[in-house]
Amino acid sequence: MEPLLELRGVNKSFGVVHVLHDVDFAVYPGQVTALVGDNGAGKSTLVKIIAGIYGRDSGEYRFDGKQVEVHGPRDVAALGVEVVYQDLALCDNLDIVQNMFLGREETSTFGLDEVAMETRARETLSSLSVRTVKSVRQSVASLSGGQRQTVAIAKAVLWNSKVVLLDEPTAALGVAQTRQVLDLVRRLADRGLGVVLISHNMTDVFEVADRITALYLGRVAADVPVKDVNHSQVVELITAGRSGDLGISENPATATV
Amino acid sequence: MTDTQSASAASPASSGFDNDNVQAATIGDSAREYVARLRGGDMGSLPAILGLVFLFIVFASLNDKFLTTYNMANLVVQAGSICVMAMGIVFVLLLGEIDLSAGVAGGASATITALVLIDYDLNWALATLAGVAVGALIGLVIGSLVSYLGIPSFVVTLAFFLALQAVPLKLIGSGGSLRFNDPVLRGLSIKNVPVTAGWIAAIVIVAAFAALSLWQYRSLSSKGLVHQPLGLVVLRIVVLGVIVLGLVALLNANRSPNPNFLEIRGVPWVLPVVIGLLLFWTFVLTKTRFGRHLYAVGGNAEAARRAGINVQRIRIAAFVICSSMAALSGLLLASYVGKVSPGSGGGNVLLYAVGAAVIGGTSLFGGRGRAIDAVIGGAVIATIPNGLGLLNQASYINFLVTGGVLLLAASVDAISRRRRSSAGV
Ligand SMILES: Nc1ncnc2c1ncn2[C@@H]1O[C@H](COP(=O)(O)OP(=O)(O)OP(=O)(O)O)[C@@H](O)[C@H]1O
Numbered sequence: 001m002e003p004l005l006e007l008r009g010v011n012k013s014f015g016v017v018h019v020l021h022d023v024d025f026a027v028y029p030g031q032v033t034a035l036v037g038d039n040g041a042g043k044s045t046l047v048k049i050i051a052g053i054y055g056r057d058s059g060e061y062r063f064d065g066k067q068v069e070v071h072g073p074r075d076v077a078a079l080g081v082e083v084v085y086q087d088l089a090l091c092d093n094l095d096i097v098q099n100m101f102l103g104r105e106e107t108s109t110f111g112l113d114e115v116a117m118e119t120r121a122r123e124t125l126s127s128l129s130v131r132t133v134k135s136v137r138q139s140v141a142s143l144s145g146g147q148r149q150t151v152a153i154a155k156a157v158l159w160n161s162k163v164v165l166l167d168e169p170t171a172a173l174g175v176a177q178t179r180q181v182l183d184l185v186r187r188l189a190d191r192g193l194g195v196v197l198i199s200h201n202m203t204d205v206f207e208v209a210d211r212i213t214a215l216y217l218g219r220v221a222a223d224v225p226v227k228d229v230n231h232s233q234v235v236e237l238i239t240a241g242r243s244g245d246l247g248i249s250e251n252p253a254t255a256t257v
Numbered sequence: 258m259t260d261t262q263s264a265s266a267a268s269p270a271s272s273g274f275d276n277d278n279v280q281a282a283t284i285g286d287s288a289r290e291y292v293a294r295l296r297g298g299d300m301g302s303l304p305a306i307l308g309l310v311f312l313f314i315v316f317a318s319l320n321d322k323f324l325t326t327y328n329m330a331n332l333v334v335q336a337g338s339i340c341v342m343a344m345g346i347v348f349v350l351l352l353g354e355i356d357l358s359a360g361v362a363g364g365a366s367a368t369i370t371a372l373v374l375i376d377y378d379l380n381w382a383l384a385t386l387a388g389v390a391v392g393a394l395i396g397l398v399i400g401s402l403v404s405y406l407g408i409p410s411f412v413v414t415l416a417f418f419l420a421l422q423a424v425p426l427k428l429i430g431s432g433g434s435l436r437f438n439d440p441v442l443r444g445l446s447i448k449n450v451p452v453t454a455g456w457i458a459a460i461v462i463v464a465a466f467a468a469l470s471l472w473q474y475r476s477l478s479s480k481g482l483v484h485q486p487l488g489l490v491v492l493r494i495v496v497l498g499v500i501v502l503g504l505v506a507l508l509n510a511n512r513s514p515n516p517n518f519l520e521i522r523g524v525p526w527v528l529p530v531v532i533g534l535l536l537f538w539t540f541v542l543t544k545t546r547f548g549r550h551l552y553a554v555g556g557n558a559e560a561a562r563r564a565g566i567n568v569q570r571i572r573i574a575a576f577v578i579c580s581s582m583a584a585l586s587g588l589l590l591a592s593y594v595g596k597v598s599p600g601s602g603g604g605n606v607l608l609y610a611v612g613a614a615v616i617g618g619t620s621l622f623g624g625r626g627r628a629i630d631a632v633i634g635g636a637v638i639a640t641i642p643n644g645l646g647l648l649n650q651a652s653y654i655n656f657l658v659t660g661g662v663l664l665l666a667a668s669v670d671a672i673s674r675r676r677r678s679s680a681g682v
């Protein structure tokens with residue numbers, strides 16, 4: 001299968017700190033790709049490069065089989081790539097509808113078209129079977145962590161997006177809300193979107209992911225279908241960079257920094 | 258409301274949305290919701306309105322001249338320049354910034370306008386334009402320094418507060434003053450709208466507000482979207498109607514101290530200017546993308562940036578608007594006193610405006626505020642020196658009271674912010 005979004009040979013440094021080394025990363029339509037790795041492995045950095053927030057030092061950015069130039073969040077959004085950040089990035093003083101349309105408000109001759117926006121926001125939320133919010137006009141500050149996550153995800157799929165990246169969407173959630181978000185993640189992939197899930201929770205990863213990409217100290221240690229690996233292998237890939245015949249062959253500790 | 262339920266049941270959007278409340282069902286429910294919001298720290302303009310009522314009761318009981326129509330008209334004119342500057346201040350407060358130079362920017366702009374009128378004999382419109390252009394330029398420089406260099410606005414505008422005082426001092430010379438007697442500009446404060454025109458304008462405003470509110474109610478409720486109960490919509494229309502028509506009736510009565518010799522009637526021209534600016538900026542803040550982005554940047558600048566909003570441009574625009582409104586306010590002040598002097602716009606002019614915005618309900622922490630806050634707060638602030646002036650109090654009392662009121666408003670703001678974050682409203 002052709003990847004929808006693909007990075008090839010990406011390098012990224014912050015000053016003298018070399019954070020990503022020749023990273024290849026692919027997202028396939030209809031699949032959940034889990035991006036795993038220890039704290040500081042470079043997951044969020046990779047996501048921000050995909051999102052256009054950080055530039056790359058080298059490497060290719062490919063979308064739908066073609067190389068593309070991206071220079072900022074707008075270019076990436078135009079491709080149909082949406083990101084749900086680790087810190088969510090919602091405006092607490094705005095309501096759900098206003099947040100979902102932020103930066104892409106619909107207008108009519110009389111200014112902002114609240115009717116159109118609220119209608120579309122409702123349609124999107126109900127198509128995701130979101131039933132937990134009391135009113136789409138309540139301010140985001142009044143929502144629980146899971147509800148905020150849901151709004152952030154709904155915002156990402158509002159735009160007929162093709163790829164959605166979620167940075168630790170369940171990290172701060174309780175059992176029931178984690179359940180809801182994971183269901184939502186699965187539904188997105190079942191609709192044919194390419195989904196990237198960053199998570200430290202292996203149970204979650206094994207539950208919803210189709211592929212696993214493991215990062216170790218800024219390098220790709222493995223990129224495998226979930227059915228080919230087990231729990232402990234993935235943990236080894238994350239903590240040591242290798243597991244049996246999988247993983248990085250050279251000693252990465254001397255190769256990095 | 259049964260009609261709403263059937264309407265929303267028919268709409269496709271409501272299908273998977275059983276828990277979603279489209280509206281508070283009755284006025285009683287919305288009253289309870291309102292009380293809950295107040296408890297949660299979302300006070301809006303309520304403290305200002307209560308404060309205004311309190312001040313009116315106190316001053317009226319201490320001095321029987323306070324409630325005369327003559328003094329009320331005077332109060333309207335005095336409040337005008339405060340409200341206009343406060344409206345500008347709202348824009349920078351929305352971003353969590355501050356502009357300490359707005360007062361003296363108004364003074365500098367008024368100096369330019371007065372000089373253009375005197376030296377070049379230009380007409381009032383061009384002279385006004387020149388003053389506002391000076392304001393806009395000041396805002397552009399401040400905004401760029403804040404936004405591109407990242408200097409805290411407190412420091413940049415403090416520097417401008419000091420530096421801009423040089424402009425009138427150099428151009429007018431210390432101890433001097435420029436006359437400000439252009440018939441139109443001076444007339445804003447000393448002339449009145451013809452009585453019939455005042456009535457017509459008032460009726461048009463109330464009718465337009467009623468039509469718009471009802472139209473909005475219908476289009477939202479028929480599509481099954483969130484809307485207020487009809488009773489509340491009607492209540493708002495009635496309240497606005499009473500205020501607008503009552504004010505016009507008051508100002509259209511003969512307020513001459515010697516009614517037998519002289520007739521003074523009509524709405525002072527300042528009021529339509531303030532109302533026009535209020536309507537314009539309310540539209541900008543609530544109905545345009547620019548306005549939405551202002552709130553977003555004030556609420557979470559990083560989220561706004563990631564949503565593709567040009568945060569730096571928004572920030573600069575807010576300072577440009579603030580200083581331009583300060584220029585207009587400076588003109589209104591000059592129009593009220595009839596001259597521009599090197600001290601114009603200094604003193605407590607800025608403090609009044611910031612106080613007005615904050616008392617009206619605009620947060621010092623960014624993300625919350627409306628243009629109407631500036632007008633309601635401006636009325637409160639203007640009432641203090643007006644009432645104290647009638648009581649022949651030493652002027653130090655005035656400073657103490659105004660400073661106290663500002664501190665009180667800021668405390669209300671800070672406390673309600675704390676409650677908001679714990680109640681999550
Ligand atoms: N803006 C930055 N400037 C300098 N160094 C950075 C910057 N952002 C990230 N880094 C460094 O890059 C490395 C990777 O960080 P990143 O946030 O991508 O890790 P992560 O895999 O998302 O970790 P976590 O699981 O904790 O979220 C870290 O060593 C971090 O210190």
Ligand SMILES: [Mg+2]
Nearest residue numbers: 043044045086
């Ligand atoms: Mg991270």
